[in-house]
Amino acid sequence: MKEGGRKQGAPSPCAACKLLRRRCAQDCVFAPYFPADEPQKFANVHKVFGASNVNKMLQVGSYLAILSSLCNTF
Numbered sequence: 001m002k003e004g005g006r007k008q009g010a011p012s013p014c015a016a017c018k019l020l021r022r023r024c025a026q027d028c029v030f031a032p033y034f035p036a037d038e039p040q041k042f043a044n045v046h047k048v049f050g051a052s053n054v055n056k057m058l059q060v061g062s063y064l065a066i067l068s069s070l071c072n073t074f
């Protein structure tokens with residue numbers, strides 16, 4: 001699926017934004033933990049915690065570290 005002529009500043013979303021269908025900001029907090037080339041990683045987290053919890057974690061940034069370490073156990 002080629003996407004020519006995209007607006008600039010719209011790189012491919014990280015795995016989290018892709019799955020949650022949110023706009024991936026340039027400073028997206030998920031991006032470092034869930035790169036676009038590892039969609040399964042976030043899919044697992046999403047399955048376990050659910051979207052609303054993941055969003056909550058987004059707001060409480062410290063959870064991301066926990067999330068990230070959990071990811072490595074999947």
Ligand SMILES: [Zn+2]
Nearest residue numbers: 014017024028
């Ligand atoms: Zn993102």
